[in-house]
Amino acid sequence: MTAEALASLAETASDEASLAAAARARIARRKVWVITGQMAIALVIIGGWQIGTLTGLIDPFFFGSPWGIVVRLWDWALNGTAYGSFWLQIWVTLKESILGFLVGVSTGVIFGVLLGEIPYLAEVIGPYIKIVNALPRIVLGSIFVMWLGLGLPSKVMLAAVLVFFVVFFNAFQGVRSVDRNLTANARILGASRLQVVRHVVIPSALTWIIASLHVALGFSIIGAIVGEFLGSQKGLGLVIATAQNTFDANGVFGAMLVIGLLALSAEWLMAKLEKRLLAWQPANTRDGTIQGL
Amino acid sequence: MTATAMAASSDAPGGVELRGVTKRFVTPTGAAMTAIRDVTLTVRPGEFCAVVGPTGCGKSTTLTLAAGLEMPSAGTVRVNGQPVKGITHGASFVFQTDALMPWKPVIDNVALGPMFRGMAKAEAHAKARDWLRTVGLAGFENHYPHQLSGGMKKRVALAAALINEPTMLLMDEPFSALDVQTRAIMSNELLTLWEKTRPSVIFVTHDLEEAIGLADKVVVITAGPGTVKAEFVIDLPRPRGAVQDIRFDRRFLELYQQIWEALREEVDEAYARTARAAGGRA
Numbered sequence: 350m351t352a353e354a355l356a357s358l359a360e361t362a363s364d365e366a367s368l369a370a371a372a373r374a375r376i377a378r379r380k381v382w383v384i385t386g387q388m389a390i391a392l393v394i395i396g397g398w399q400i401g402t403l404t405g406l407i408d409p410f411f412f413g414s415p416w417g418i419v420v421r422l423w424d425w426a427l428n429g430t431a432y433g434s435f436w437l438q439i440w441v442t443l444k445e446s447i448l449g450f451l452v453g454v455s456t457g458v459i460f461g462v463l464l465g466e467i468p469y470l471a472e473v474i475g476p477y478i479k480i481v482n483a484l485p486r487i488v489l490g491s492i493f494v495m496w497l498g499l500g501l502p503s504k505v506m507l508a509a510v511l512v513f514f515v516v517f518f519n520a521f522q523g524v525r526s527v528d529r530n531l532t533a534n535a536r537i538l539g540a541s542r543l544q545v546v547r548h549v550v551i552p553s554a555l556t557w558i559i560a561s562l563h564v565a566l567g568f569s570i571i572g573a574i575v576g577e578f579l580g581s582q583k584g585l586g587l588v589i590a591t592a593q594n595t596f597d598a599n600g601v602f603g604a605m606l607v608i609g610l611l612a613l614s615a616e617w618l619m620a621k622l623e624k625r626l627l628a629w630q631p632a633n634t635r636d637g638t639i640q641g642l
Numbered sequence: 643m644t645a646t647a648m649a650a651s652s653d654a655p656g657g658v659e660l661r662g663v664t665k666r667f668v669t670p671t672g673a674a675m676t677a678i679r680d681v682t683l684t685v686r687p688g689e690f691c692a693v694v695g696p697t698g699c700g701k702s703t704t705l706t707l708a709a710g711l712e713m714p715s716a717g718t719v720r721v722n723g724q725p726v727k728g729i730t731h732g733a734s735f736v737f738q739t740d741a742l743m744p745w746k747p748v749i750d751n752v753a754l755g756p757m758f759r760g761m762a763k764a765e766a767h768a769k770a771r772d773w774l775r776t777v778g779l780a781g782f783e784n785h786y787p788h789q790l791s792g793g794m795k796k797r798v799a800l801a802a803a804l805i806n807e808p809t810m811l812l813m814d815e816p817f818s819a820l821d822v823q824t825r826a827i828m829s830n831e832l833l834t835l836w837e838k839t840r841p842s843v844i845f846v847t848h849d850l851e852e853a854i855g856l857a858d859k860v861v862v863i864t865a866g867p868g869t870v871k872a873e874f875v876i877d878l879p880r881p882r883g884a885v886q887d888i889r890f891d892r893r894f895l896e897l898y899q900q901i902w903e904a905l906r907e908e909v910d911e912a913y914a915r916t917a918r919a920a921g922g923r924a
Contacts, residue, residue: 533711534741536729538806539758548754552745629745631788 413598418606421599431591432583439607442573442585445501446611449508450569457513457565458558461520465554466546471521482514487575494580504581508572512565519561523554556630559623566615570608655722655732656687656809656842658708663717665703676867677703680717683861683870687809688840692853694905695863696912701846703868705812708844709733721810734808734841736816740799742787748774748798749783755806773801777831793824797831804835811836813845817852829856829885837881850905854878854897855885862904865912872904 395415401407402414409417425435432438464471490507497503527550535549577586585604592600660683667675678700685691693701706712707719710730719726721733734755735741742751752770757763774780777797787795796816803811816832817825829852836843847853853860854876862871876897882888 528741530737530739530741531743533706533709534735534737535754535758536711537709537733537735538755538802539729540754541758544758548758549743552743555745629747629786629788 409598410596411598413602417599418603421597422603422606425588425603430588432587435588438583438585438588439611441501441583442570442577442608443611445504445573445576445584446508446569446615448501448505449572450512450566452505453509453512453569454516454562454565456509457516457561458520460513461517461558462524462546462551462554465521465524466550478514478517482518486510486514490572490576490579493576499580499582504573504576504584507576508569511568511572515565515568516558516561519557520554523557524550526557527553555626559626562619562623563616566619567612570612570615574608657720657722658683658685658810658842658844659718659720660684660704660707660714661718661720663704663707663714663719665700665707665712666715678863679867679869681863681869685842685844685859687842689859690836690843690845690857691859691861692845692847692857693861693863694847694850694853694901695868696865696905696909697848697916698912699863699866699908700868701863702814704863705735705814705844705846708810709735709812730810732806732809734803734806734811736799736803736811736813738815738818740787740795742795742798742802744787747784747786748779748790751787751798752802752805755802759806769805770801773805774798776835777801791824792820793828796820796824796828800832800835804839807839808841811841811843813843815847816845818847818849825852826884826886832856833882833885850898850901851889852885854894854901855882855888860897860901862901862908865908865915871908872901874901874904 398407398412399415402409402412402417407414429435430438464474487507489510490503493503493506497506531549531553532545535545540548573584574586574589577584578590581587585608589601589604592598592604660681663681664679665677667677669675681704683691683704693704695701703712707714707726708721708730710721710726710728710733713726721730743754746754749767749770752773753763753766756766756769761769771780771783774783777800779794779797779801782790782794787798790798799816817828820828833856843857845853845856850860857876860874860876862874863869864871874897878888878891878893878897888894
């Protein structure tokens, strides 16, 4: 290679390097702008709210105030609530949601796969599931409190019922949309019915099931909180109900904030799990994850 | 060879015999659709039989019947001399779109066959590794299917089909989704692999050049409902060498002309029908 050719090669290389550097700088600048915009919105809303309550434009008795919420949360964290420490309330709600989520997801997947695999069952049971799905299931909470009492089981039941339908319909659809070539091929290769379900049907339906888990997670928290509203001795739902009865707007908002944080961290964990379970997917199909709640 | 000798030899492992086979499908609305009508076809053990015909003539149905995925509405299907009652033992299938599990790495995809038949995982993986080397994919064991090119996926599908040491290989337009160059390479590779283990092959295609280049026998199916129109023995010597070169052989061109004569009417008929159907809708 001549010195001239080498020189021109080096030139294009440095050209490409500077192009890449410029592109990176552009992306970084954009990121800064996005974050600045997001911060500005938070500042305007929270700051406006606080200033509004200070100047008397907003009545803090009905609407609370950001500082009042902080004070209320601080008080709860230090002195607890009327029915035990604040942390205990969080833990109770968390436990109910998680158990309800687990029960709802596992029954949803089992029923979804069974009905998806056995058309006779789907035809016989299908209409009933549609009927129950059409009912306002949140009202079932009252029945569960009557049946199972004020403790944990009634909340778990309500959360599980809410979660079940979301997961069930997705699992069912996922099983129905399995590539028929894949099942045919597995059968020809010598797979038994159970092996087909394990190696083809469930992994294939998993994309659908996981998509439903985000929404299911939100429903499990809603189920637990509403269950506590309807009758309980502990939990964040009870904290909110008590705050409502004493016209404590800061208390309602404070508990809401805590629930939101719980939901966000659960969502974060779910995204991690999803990434692990769907590691086989090409990157571009994984980008658009559905946000629950 | 006499008819009785042919029938007897189709009893050996890999032999396939369809006699007077008709397959009807019932649509959800209750209308019956005849896919193939009165098909009689014999493939001797170790024979490479190509099936050509116009689009929608029921070529693929023939394969699903031989595989035991579907049962005939009338007539008998015998494989290895036994009537087909369920999934045919000793058969492997290669689909047009690769039936690879996208969530399993290449090695697990290839090892599926032995594992379904109860082989231990380590042993199945060792065997799968051997087969991946045979199809030229050593080093790609842990890739996922979506990370491979079309030709490489096809190789994985071939390895996954051949690892079970099938006596009968059913191929449904396996190379039709590949570009022309890759298709030629895969055809050569298929012949090399086939000559090693010599399963009988039923190879469905609509590419006549591909059919003649690969097969011992080409069967022409009529426009749907399909039935056997004619059979042609391809007496080109084996090993054939590169399929790209054999296309210029004199005998190849003669055969091509003969078979195309038979095929053309059916293609025209099928095309006229779709044109009429489209016209009727408009």
